[in-house]
Amino acid sequence: MPELPEVETIARSLQQGGRGQGALPGRVIRSVRLFWERTLAEPGKEEFMKHLPGQRVIEVTRRGKFIVIRLERDWLLIHLRMSGDLRVEAVASKPQPHDRMLILFEDGAGLFFNDTRKFGRVWLLTDPQSILGKLGPEPLDEAFTAREFHTRLAARKRQLKPLLLDQTFLAGLGNIYTDEALFLAHLHPLASSNALSQGQASRLLGSIREVLNEGILHNGASIDWVYRGGDFQNHFHVYQRTGEPCPVCGKPIERILVGQRSSHFCPVCQSV
DNA sequence: AGGGAAACCCGAACGC
DNA sequence: TGCGTTCGGGTTTCCC
Numbered sequence: 001m002p003e004l005p006e007v008e009t010i011a012r013s014l015q016q017g018g019r020g021q022g023a024l025p026g027r028v029i030r031s032v033r034l035f036w037e038r039t040l041a042e043p044g045k046e047e048f049m050k051h052l053p054g055q056r057v058i059e060v061t062r063r064g065k066f067i068v069i070r071l072e073r074d075w076l077l078i079h080l081r082m083s084g085d086l087r088v089e090a091v092a093s094k095p096q097p098h099d100r101m102l103i104l105f106e107d108g109a110g111l112f113f114n115d116t117r118k119f120g121r122v123w124l125l126t127d128p129q130s131i132l133g134k135l136g137p138e139p140l141d142e143a144f145t146a147r148e149f150h151t152r153l154a155a156r157k158r159q160l161k162p163l164l165l166d167q168t169f170l171a172g173l174g175n176i177y178t179d180e181a182l183f184l185a186h187l188h189p190l191a192s193s194n195a196l197s198q199g200q201a202s203r204l205l206g207s208i209r210e211v212l213n214e215g216i217l218h219n220g221a222s223i224d225w226v227y228r229g230g231d232f233q234n235h236f237h238v239y240q241r242t243g244e245p246c247p248v249c250g251k252p253i254e255r256i257l258v259g260q261r262s263s264h265f266c267p268v269c270q271s272v
Numbered sequence: 273a274g275g276g277a278a279a280c281c282c283g284a285a286c287g288c
Numbered sequence: 289t290g291c292g293t294t295c296g297g298g299t300t301t302c303c304c
Binding site for chain 3: 065081165
Binding site: 081115116 | 281
């Protein structure tokens with residue numbers, strides 16, 4: 001579940017060396033190995049091999065669900081998608097099952113990209129804005145106001161659920177966090193975005209921030225058997241709790257399909 | 273413009 | 289036991 005909190009956690013650990021000895025900044029790339037090429041590397045294997053070796057890592061940050069690695073000349077963007085994970089080894093050992101890429105550094109350290117379901121992607125770019133520029137605002141950015149959020153919601157006429165999942169509208173929310181935020185805000189996933197009052201928009205932004213911060217606190221969620229360290233899955237209010245009593249009113253949680261995505265909500269607390 | 277569907281993947285969890 | 293089928297997560301692309 002490569003949603004914002006986990007990406008945030010990994011980016012932080014990569015910067016601070018949290019996972020083992022993983023501080024990337026300062027390290028110089030020696031070589032790159034791709035164990036899976038078909039959809040992993042953009043623009044392609046040849047470009048990676050040609051341009052990455054010799055470049056020093058400057059810093060590691062995050063934008064939306066992307067992990068952003070700034071190199072001396074280029075930029076590396078990593079999207080973990082569903083089952084992706086990053087692992088840093090001070091002395092790179094041999095690849096493990098489902099490892100898709102290894103970036104080997106001159107001092108022997110290695111950054112492994114492991115991804116069971118092969119959904120993840122890595123981009124090598126001279127200008128990261130070609131991708132990051134399309135993203136909507138950061139919900140955790142304090143400069144992003146509830147008033148601005150309300151304006152953006154009112155400018156569209158869409159079901160709340162798909163709109164919140166739209167990364168160009170707001171960056172970083174996935175299916176879990178959207179369901180949880182809508183529940184906390186007492187809003188129905190099918191409610192129309194342009195029907196929200198300023199107060200409802202404010203409450204929704206507050207709920208989004210609460211859910212994201214809670215996810216970060218718990219190191220993200222490990223659901224669908226893909227374990228990646230977090231335990232936020234033990235704190236869901238509605239997600240994957242179909243039929244269980246609503247923690248607020250006791251009515252069974254319902255599950256519907258919205259924009260092909262499963263959506264969990266309380267039919268009483270979240271009226272349209 | 274909004275919404276639906278399919279495609280990309282895999283392994284768990286099911287049905288028979 | 290061993291098949292086959294379904295499912296779901298994020299995103300892009302195509303179509304109405």
